[in-house]
Amino acid sequence: MRLKRTHYIEKLNKEFIGKEVIVSGWVLRRRDHGGVIFLDLRDRTGLLQVVFEEGLDPKIHELADSIRIEYVISVKGLIRKRPPGMENPKIPTGEIELVASDVEILNTSKTPPFPMDEDLSEVSEVVRLKYRYLEMRALDGLKPFIFRHQVNQTIREFLNNRGFLEIETPFLTKSTPEGARDYLVPSRLYPGKFYALPQSPQLFKQILMVAGVDKYYQIVKCFRDEDLRADRQPEFTQLDMEMSFVDENDVMILVEELLAYLFEKVLNITLDTPFPRISYEDALRYYGTDRPDIRFDMKLKELSDLFKDTSFKVFRSVLDSGGVIKGLKAPANFSRKELDELTGFAQEMGAKGLAWIKYNKNAKSFEEKWSSPIVKFFEKPVLEKLEETFNPLEDIATFFFVADREEIANSVLAELRIHLAKKLNLVPEKKFSFVWIVDFPLFEWDEEENRLVSVHHPFTHPKEEDIPLLETDPLKVKSRAYDIVLNGIEIGGGSIRIHKKEVQKKIFELLKISPDEAEEKFGFLLTALEYGAPPHGGIAFGLDRLIMLMLGKKSIREVIPFPKTQRAQCLLTGAPAEVKIEQILELHLLPGWEKKKEN
RNA sequence: GGGGCUGUAGCUCAGCACGGUUAGAGCGCCUGCCUGUCACGCAGGAGGCCGCGGGUUCAAGUCCCGUCAGCCCCGCCA
Numbered sequence: 049m050r051l052k053r054t055h056y057i058e059k060l061n062k063e064f065i066g067k068e069v070i071v072s073g074w075v076l077r078r079r080d081h082g083g084v085i086f087l088d089l090r091d092r093t094g095l096l097q098v099v100f101e102e103g104l105d106p107k108i109h110e111l112a113d114s115i116r117i118e119y120v121i122s123v124k125g126l127i128r129k130r131p132p133g134m135e136n137p138k139i140p141t142g143e144i145e146l147v148a149s150d151v152e153i154l155n156t157s158k159t160p161p162f163p164m165d166e167d168l169s170e171v172s173e174v175v176r177l178k179y180r181y182l183e184m185r186a187l188d189g190l191k192p193f194i195f196r197h198q199v200n201q202t203i204r205e206f207l208n209n210r211g212f213l214e215i216e217t218p219f220l221t222k223s224t225p226e227g228a229r230d231y232l233v234p235s236r237l238y239p240g241k242f243y244a245l246p247q248s249p250q251l252f253k254q255i256l257m258v259a260g261v262d263k264y265y266q267i268v269k270c271f272r273d274e275d276l277r278a279d280r281q282p283e284f285t286q287l288d289m290e291m292s293f294v295d296e297n298d299v300m301i302l303v304e305e306l307l308a309y310l311f312e313k314v315l316n317i318t319l320d321t322p323f324p325r326i327s328y329e330d331a332l333r334y335y336g337t338d339r340p341d342i343r344f345d346m347k348l349k350e351l352s353d354l355f356k357d358t359s360f361k362v363f364r365s366v367l368d369s370g371g372v373i374k375g376l377k378a379p380a381n382f383s384r385k386e387l388d389e390l391t392g393f394a395q396e397m398g399a400k401g402l403a404w405i406k407y408n409k410n411a412k413s414f415e416e417k418w419s420s421p422i423v424k425f426f427e428k429p430v431l432e433k434l435e436e437t438f439n440p441l442e443d444i445a446t447f448f449f450v451a452d453r454e455e456i457a458n459s460v461l462a463e464l465r466i467h468l469a470k471k472l473n474l475v476p477e478k479k480f481s482f483v484w485i486v487d488f489p490l491f492e493w494d495e496e497e498n499r500l501v502s503v504h505h506p507f508t509h510p511k512e513e514d515i516p517l518l519e520t521d522p523l524k525v526k527s528r529a530y531d532i533v534l535n536g537i538e539i540g541g542g543s544i545r546i547h548k549k550e551v552q553k554k555i556f557e558l559l560k561i562s563p564d565e566a567e568e569k570f571g572f573l574l575t576a577l578e579y580g581a582p583p584h585g586g587i588a589f590g591l592d593r594l595i596m597l598m599l600g601k602k603s604i605r606e607v608i609p610f611p612k613t614q615r616a617q618c619l620l621t622g623a624p625a626e627v628k629i630e631q632i633l634e635l636h637l638l639p640g641w642e643k644k645k646e647n
Numbered sequence: 648g649g650g651g652c653u654g655u656a657g658c659u660c661a662g663c664a665c666g667g668u669u670a671g672a673g674c675g676c677c678u679g680c681c682u683g684u685c686a687c688g689c690a691g692g693a694g695g696c697c698g699c700g701g702g703u704u705c706a707a708g709u710c711c712c713g714u715c716a717g718c719c720c721c722g723c724c725a
Contacts, residue, residue: 077685077686077687079683079684079685079686079687079688080681080684080687081681081682081683081684081687081688082680082681082682083681083682084681084682084683084684085682085684086683086684086685086687088685097684097685099683099684101682102682103682116676117675117676130683131683133683134683134684134685136684136685138685139685142685159657159675159676160657160658160675161657161658162657162658162659162675163658163674163675163686165686166674166686170658170659171658171659172653172654172658172659172717172718173717173718174654174716174717174718175657175658177717224725225725226725227724227725228723228724228725229723229724247724247725248725250725272724273724274723274724275722275723275724276724277719277720277724278718278719278720280724396650396651396720396721397721398721501725502725503725504725505725506725507725508725603718613716613717613718614717614718614719615716615717617716619717
């Protein structure tokens with residue numbers, strides 16, 4: 049390299065007029081006027097117009113004539129004030145330009161597959177992922193990753209100042225029962241044995257608490273071999289934290305402070321703290337889900353009581369078989385076609401149907417006030433009570449009802465609520481509504497496995513006052529877990545952990561994990577708990593999701609440099625890929641390894 | 648494992664419902680001209696396995712079946 053860079057482009061301004069500099073970067077655009085050629089040169093920091101004048105140096109001008117888009121060049125020259133009227137207010141360096149006296153073409157480039165100077169959101173993701181390095185190099189392409197860097201550094205700054213230690217934990221670790229499917233790594237030295245990539249550093253961070261670390265955090269990759277979604281990748285990043293001698297409140301307050309600091313610093317947004325806390329039970333009651341989007345209201349109402357004497361067959365049979373009727377109010381009128389679409393939507397979500405009643409507050413007659421094919425089944429007092437329940441402030445509204453098993457009514461209405469809010473534009477843009485979900489049950493019943501499973505994970509501490517219930521009615525036991533939800537997306541969850549061996553053993557027992565299996569899988573944790581484990585708890589954030597939401601992106605792939613497709617492939621490298629037979633043999637992955645072990 | 652949407656030039660897309668000349672547009676690319684442009688302009692040009700395979704038909708980008716890939720969702724994700 050003959051011409052060595054002296055300045056980043058963003059550093060250049062009017063003060064450099066008359067000074068000689070060398071800048072290096074890629075050619076974004078060229079405007080060839082024959083006797084004068086303009087190149088827009090960009091580096092990571094900015095954009096600068098470079099001028100090649102035939103009259104100044106015919107040789108350099110000729111060289112510039114061969115330069116194409118995305119060529120890598122270094123240019124030497126004087127910074128000059130642009131002629132009056134020729135300034136470009138669109139770019140920070142728009143008042144100056146670089147008059148090239150020398151240029152070095154460091155590399156040529158094929159024509160890129162997509163424009164490098166435009167918003168690439170219209171370009172298909174397949175192409176963008178295959179050429180991710182070009183997308184990143186394109187104008188503003190690094191923005192999400194620079195932002196992500198700032199988020200990471202701000203988090204570290206905050207936690208370091210609060211006395212947290214960032215400590216690394218292994219990726220090659222041990223498969224644990226419960227939870228997601230593990231990614232396995234075959235062991236070469238131990239035929240038939242496998243490491244597992246961690247689903248989270250959960251056990252290690254608890255061990256670190258026993259080790260006296262007191263306050264731990266890590267920004268760390270986690271791995272789960274499950275199907276992908278817009279907000280789920282097989283490898284993803286957690287902000288993992290754990291603290292000793294704390295309770296739920298300490299963790300939640302610290303997290304609120306951390307998020308407030310982060311949003312203030314990187315987005316210049318002041319968050320309202322503390323965040324609201326809603327019990328798991330209430331979340332389901334009012335929103336039908338444990339990850340409610342509270343940017344808008346439209347709460348669900350329990351209407352089983354109201355309709356308890358109804359003769360309407362659909363409602364009657366559901367109520368008689370122990371189901372519920374729940375509903376919500378949309379502040380709008382809908383056409384028959386729209387109502388059919390909404391019914392279809394509810395059915396896709398698992399409802400048998402969707403009942404609706406249109407409401408017109410100021411109608412002259414009772415008949416005009418309520419309109420629906422099912423309204424004839426209801427007595428006047430029932431409708432009046434319905435009106436009272438929803439208490440519509442608006443003149444026109446539509447009530448929707450789902451009658452079904454409670455779980456289905458909840459999940460369908462939860463989806464319908466989101467769907468309607470989007471349709472009716474009731475979701476405020478640029479609003480960040482955090483909410484804590486607390487008082488989760490410790491267990492739920494797994495029909496398939498016919499046993500209790502942990503709602504959070506097996507190391508979650510039961511509520512102190514519920515511990516006796518472990519023996520008598522474990523499904524009634526609440527846990528010391530908390531989730532944090534942002535705009536309807538779960539971005540984190542944690543709990544106060546069990547730090548006494550007896551309690552931990554009891555939980556394993558209830559989960560039908562035998563003492564032998566517990567010893568084999570978690571023996572190291574159980575042993576550690578016997579050596580003075582302090583009370584402790586923590587939380588883990590889905591950092592990709594948080595950053596996605598902060599940037600208003602629809603998929604975490606947008607904030608992950610090299611993400612996988614929905615079929616878990618990497619379009620850039622082509623992973624996963626076949627390997628040589630020798631590698632497979634070496635790892636004892638072919639039938640017959642048992643024999644080999646005996647030899 | 649299941650449901651939905653998509654696949655045509657380097658990129659973004661039209662054409663498909665009703666099969667019928669040589670498959671189009673914008674951007675990009677190439678060549679030439681141009682000394683003040685900044686999404687430069689002007690003139691000319693190149694560029695297509697219509698995802699892939701099979702079928703129906705005199706004839707398929709268009710209809711049918713299968714398949715592959717991408718996206719969204721259900722299941723799954725303690």
